[in-house]
Amino acid sequence: MIRLSEPIIDKTTLAAISEVLMSGQLASGAQVEAFQERFSTIAAPGTQCVAVNSGTAALHVALLAAGIGPGDEVILPAFTFAGTANAVAATGATPVFADVEPDTALINLKHVDSLVTSSTAAIIPVHLYGNPVDMTKCMQLGRKYGLFVLEDAAQAHLAKHRGQPVGTLGHAAAFSFYATKNMTTGEGGMITTLDQSFAERCRVLRNQGQIHRYEHTVPGWNYRMTNIAAAIGLSQLTHIAEWTFKRQDNASAYEAMLPKNLLIHRDKRDEHVFHQFTLRVPDGDREQLREHLKRYGVQSDVYYPTPLHKQPAFLTTQYLPGAEKLSKNVLSIPVHPSLTPNDVDYVAESLISFVNTSHTTAIGDKGET
Numbered sequence: 588m589i590r591l592s593e594p595i596i597d598k599t600t601l602a603a604i605s606e607v608l609m610s611g612q613l614a615s616g617a618q619v620e621a622f623q624e625r626f627s628t629i630a631a632p633g634t635q636c637v638a639v640n641s642g643t644a645a646l647h648v649a650l651l652a653a654g655i656g657p658g659d660e661v662i663l664p665a666f667t668f669a670g671t672a673n674a675v676a677a678t679g680a681t682p683v684f685a686d687v688e689p690d691t692a693l694i695n696l697k698h699v700d701s702l703v704t705s706s707t708a709a710i711i712p713v714h715l716y717g718n719p720v721d722m723t724k725c726m727q728l729g730r731k732y733g734l735f736v737l738e739d740a741a742q743a744h745l746a747k748h749r750g751q752p753v754g755t756l757g758h759a760a761a762f763s764f765y766a767t768k769n770m771t772t773g774e775g776g777m778i779t780t781l782d783q784s785f786a787e788r789c790r791v792l793r794n795q796g797q798i799h800r801y802e803h804t805v806p807g808w809n810y811r812m813t814n815i816a817a818a819i820g821l822s823q824l825t826h827i828a829e830w831t832f833k834r835q836d837n838a839s840a841y842e843a844m845l846p847k848n849l850l851i852h853r854d855k856r857d858e859h860v861f862h863q864f865t866l867r868v869p870d871g872d873r874e875q876l877r878e879h880l881k882r883y884g885v886q887s888d889v890y891y892p893t894p895l896h897k898q899p900a901f902l903t904t905q906y907l908p909g910a911e912k913l914s915k916n917v918l919s920i921p922v923h924p925s926l927t928p929n930d931v932d933y934v935a936e937s938l939i940s941f942v943n944t945s946h947t948t949a950i951g952d953k954g955e956t
């Protein structure tokens with residue numbers, strides 16, 4: 588079976604974990620400090636980094652540090668992981684769903700503009716699948732209305748917009764280190780920002796609202812990262828650049844082999860880091876294609892089958908055609924760095940054999956999707 592994702596853990600990682608365990612300093616300490624420091628040189632250069640125990644916690648703390656709470660509206664794409672909206676809801680603010688562009692699967696900034704009200708406090712652009720949002724336009728929109736812009740970079744470690752790394756483009760950003768992400772700590776997250784006092788507020792919020800030992804200035808949480816997780820993260824950081832190149836290489840190979848109408852568009856001036864390599868399969872063909880790939884031993888999955896405005900937790904009466912269509916059409920195939928060139932050829936050939944044998948499909952035709 589060619590799997591959709593495989594975390595890579597090497598011997599140095601095991602050694603680093605043992606060292607933490609033997610040291611007796613398991614909670615937040617030296618490894619967490621070192622991980623934050625290294626993340627600010629490798630992934631989000633020049634930023635202040637605040638490590639937390641999940642990507643959702645990173646989003647939540649960043650929103651709180653921006654002063655967002657009950658009565659505020661926060662605009663985010665309807666087509667994203669639920670964690671983006673859950674973090675908004677956790678602050679007491681209202682998530683407001685913008686549509687996504689059907690060809691890029693990224694937030695539709697024109698639609699965002701039309702959703703802004705006097706209660707809007709923030710926008711969360713999501714770099715979905717590792718494909719960066721046009722942050723130049725997003726920041727222009729943020730400035731136009733005086734909004735806080737929080738990048739959801741959970742899937743986009745090392746991605747770049749016009750040469751600038753994600754995590755350095757908005758007022759703040761949230762990364763995730765969940766097991767399937769481009770780099771992992773098991774569970775974990777990071778807030779990045781160029782604003783020192785914002786970072787300081789985040790540090791206080793992640794640690795019970797504590798500014799000095801047993802002096803609590805605001806209500807806070809326990810969102811601290813452990814030294815065990817940070818030791819894994821430090822080891823992962825030494826590989827992330829090489830792993831990213833491999834993802835991009837695998838993706839380029841797919842792009843050269845597969846029918847163009849199956850591909851999600853990306854801006855060639857930006858750097859997509861392919862957390863997922865996602866296809867748009869014409870209406871009605873997706874389940875058959877999944878079955879076909881399964882017979883060939885190729886795992887595939889749907890991110891995400893239901894847009895957030897159709898979820899019971901966040902139900903609205905909106906019609907969001909981009910999100911609704913993509914949720915029916917998207918299919919992600921393996922692109923992770925452990926694939927060999929043979930694996931990539933095999934996956935592409937499996938797909939092409941479906942295109943060639945399918946009678947009902949519009950795959951391979953020009954217009955569809």
Ligand SMILES: *Cc1c(COP(=O)(O)O)cnc(C)c1O
Nearest residue numbers: 641642643668670671741763765
């Ligand atoms: C993974 C993910 C999150 C949440 O991260 P966790 O570490 O799982 O809490 C948020 N947004 C997006 C887009 C994600 O992919």
